Amino acid sequence: MSGLVGVWNLDGRPLDRAVLIGMSDTLRHRGPDGEGRYVDGSLGFSHQRCRVTPEEDGEVQPLQGNGGVHLMMDGRLDNRDELMPAIGVPPGTSDAALALAAYETWGEGFAEHLNGDFAIALFDERRQHLLLVRDSIGLRPLYYSRTDRVFVFASEIKALLAHPQVPARPDLEGIADYLLVSSRPIDRQEITCFEHVAALVPAHLCVTTRERTVTRRYWDFDTGRTLTLRTLGDYQEAFREVFARAVRRRIRAAGPVAVSLSGGLDSSSIACQADAIRRARPAICGALIGISWVGPAGTPIDEGRYVDAIEARYGLPIERIAVEPFVGLVQGAEEQIRAAEAPFIDYMWGLSRELHRVAASRGARVLLTGHWGDQVLFSPAYLVDLFHRGAWRTVYRHAREHARWLGEVEAGVLLRRLLVDLARYHVPASLVPPLKWIRRRLLGVERPRPWFSDRFLRRALRFAGRPATIGHGFHSAHARAVYLEARSKYHVHCIEWHNKSAALFGQDVAFPFLDRELLAFLMAIPGEMHAWGGAPRALAREAMRGVLPELVYARQGKADFSDFINLGVGRDAACIARALTADSLGVKLGYFDAGRLGPAVAQLSADLTPVDCTGAWDLADAFGLELWLRLFASGGEAREAATRPTGGEHWWRRKKQRSGPVRGVPIESPSSCDTGTSRR
Known part of the structure; x- marks a missing residue:
């Protein structure tokens, strides 16, 4: 969690240092370890530094390479063991220095060799181009704006708005993407809430010269990849190995690591796996700290016995935060909006803020969370694949089993999703919008958010029902569903919200379930393996048997807040x-x-x-x-x-x-x- 800011005066005017400093000052919260700056003529870079990994000790960015290459980075590289021998750099090389060496080795194609959570900015004096790179999932934010005279970029939009050439003009399309999620396309990720500010799309590279700015995708998941193993046990073993690597990559830290722990399957799996890894490799990070929200005993949010079981099994110190004082919309709302830079308020912001505060007070600069486990470990889309194979009895049995595990209400929601997915595969895309319009007319479906003006809704809903333009060509409905969860604009919004919220406390927030290798594995295996016998998330549950306390392993429900x-x-x-x-x-x-x-x-x-x-x-x-x-x-x-x-x-x-x-x-x-x- 560092902060990147850059200005390039395309008309050749000398850079006004005061402008660069003013922009960078808006991101001081991202740089608890100081600021590095590079200014030369019409170009200026500023790096707000937050040291997380041990290899960063003593490093000051921007880095300077051979031939006038200047690079700064926010993030972490996960494929260091592959990169170091390929490039010929010694162990102990920092991630930013690895990225710089990769550019010097492969040129503009270096991005496709990198895996991890990162945002990179690079200027090449010889080629006179500026490169921006965002990681393949979008775990680190990066924004930019261009006029005829200047190109600016930053880790947060507020830094761009501090430049006199970037107006704070609302973008209705971007606002609608936040407020009317179910009626909006999921794939227009470059649009922000500000008309003159674009987000660099995950897995994309932005190349800017004095003449133009172009973006292109540098990596994507293999739509044709399949993985078929012999037995259910083989799938479980494969999941254990991939999941362990996902957790291990995210606990490489110079200091303590915190885990947000609910007592559910996802966060408990992360906490238990992280503890096992640290016991085997004590030098991988400092202390491991659990932090849990605690509800009153006997209420639907009482998860105390599950958290107690983990603490007793592993001896992991777990700090508990009472829920009641921190739930609501008003307290801290302005702070949240300023951080998110979007009309996005979480009624549990107070709890999230307290969680980060406690983690920071323990010296942790990394916070692991189980977010996105629900989305990627189980999707009813695999039933579409079973339906297409004629396994209709299996579809029926699994739907019944869903109800037993999840309850009739949630199972009903999944059944409706299944029907929508079946329609999506069998109804031509051109007919989807008019069919939705007819449905609204016949059933009298209420207008979305009736307090919005007709003018706003006319513009906001003009793309209603438009199918996603991404995710085609996958070998199964299941694989496409996991892909769309990872690529959904709403989920990228949520990732950015978490990143900016954690940055207020000098922390990285890390999501093992959004690990690129893990996602590719989950897409490649048959969908029914995720819910063997109809039990939701059976693969992950069975794979963690013996690692999780028995009480957590056998848990079926979730806390209801x-x-x-x-x-x-x-x-x-x-x-x-x-x-x-x-x-x-x-x-x-x-x-x-x-x-x-x-x-x-x-x-x-x-x-x-x-x-x-x-x-x-x-x-x-x-x-x-x-x-x-x-x-x-x-x-x-x-x-x-x-x-x-x-x-x-x-x-x-x-x-x-x-x-x-x-x-x-x-x-x-x-x-x-x-x-x-x-x-x-």
């Missing part, structure tokens, strides 16, 4: 209602409908009692957008973006770039502006 989330959000309801009125900024800028907003908020606040927390999610979305607009987009450019006709392209697709911010323009009534037209 709905009641506590609703309780916490209910405590904040009055404050949220005061922020979401007809006088709110979201109404003035045309995002909310003045007549529908108040009643909708009142209804949501009154309905915070069901068994789920859908109403809390909706309140979080509306409140998050209002706060984001206040913090990032309160100038005239916000009104312009909200009411601009829909025919324009994003800045990186235009031949002529606009530059220069327009700040402090009085806000006009949305009704006085052109409503635009809707594109289909």
Whole structure:
């Protein structure tokens, strides 16, 4: 978790150091170990340093290589053992120095040789080009913006907005991607919430010269790869080996490593595996520390006995955090929005913040989490493959077994997903949008988020129902489902949120279940192996038998935080209602409908009692957008973006770039502006 900032004046003007320093200062939280800087003529790099791995000791970036190559890196390389002999560098070489040597060996093609969690910026004086590289899953954020005069990039958007040529103008497409997830394409990952800022897409390389900026994909999963083993035991052994490597890569650290531990299958597997690795290789990291959220005894979030079992089995010290004081939307909301740089509020932010605070107080700069285990270890898409093979009785038996393990409600959700997946494979893509429209008409499906204005929804929903353009050519529906989970824009958003939240406390957050090798393995094996006999996540569960305490291994259910989330959000309801009125900024800028907003908020606040927390999610979305607009987009450019006709392209697709911010323009009534037209 370091911070990258760069400026290249494309017109040759000498760099204003004050501009570079101002941008870098916004990322000081990413550099607890100091800042390194390189400035030469029209180019400037700044690196906010956070030392995590032992090889980084004493290193100051940006690094300088042969022939005027300058490189800085945020992240970790996982294939060091392959790279070092191939390049001819000694053990103990830092990851950034390895990346630099890889560029000097393979040139622009160096990125395809790298595996890990990283963002890299590199300038080659001889070739006069600037390269940006983002890891294959998108675990490290990297953003950029270009005008006719300047190219800028940074690990966080706030650094770009500190440059005088980058306006804080909202992008409706990006905002809709956060707030209307189920109605949006999953594959337009370059779009952010700011019109003049692009995200570098995972597994992509960006090459900038004075004349142009182009991006290309440098790596992707092999859609045709399959792996067939002889027995169920062989699959379990293979999973154990790949999973152990995924955990081992992420606990290579110069200091202590923390594990977010719930007592569920995913986080418990990580904690137990990490402890076993550290016992075998004590030098791999400092102390291993468990941190767990604790709910009141006897409630649906009481996981204490599972956590106690792990502590007793391994002697792992586990710090416990009480849940109740930290659930809600209002406390720390502005801090969260500033960190995320998006209208994204998590009602459990207080708990996440406390978890990072405790980890930091123990000296940990790495926090392991079991996130994404649910998504990649089990998907009902394998039933589509069984259906296509004519194994209809097996499909029926497995669906019944899902209900036994997950309960009727969740099993019903999975069944609906199965029907949607079957339709997706048998209905031409061109018919999907009109069929969805007919379904809404016939069934009277409610408009999404009724508090949004018609103008905003017309633009936001114009891509509703459009199938993903990625993930084609896979050998099975199961493999494609795992791939789309890894490539989903929403999940990349969540990864970025975790990265920026952890950065506030000088930490890396690491996801073993998003390890590239592990994902490739899970895609390659037959889908039914994931749920052998119909038991969800049977492969992972059986593979960890003997590693997990018996109580955790046999656990079927999960903690249900709905009641506590609703309780916490209910405590904040009055404050949220005061922020979401007809006088709110979201109404003035045309995002909310003045007549529908108040009643909708009142209804949501009154309905915070069901068994789920859908109403809390909706309140979080509306409140998050209002706060984001206040913090990032309160100038005239916000009104312009909200009411601009829909025919324009994003800045990186235009031949002529606009530059220069327009700040402090009085806000006009949305009704006085052109409503635009809707594109289909």
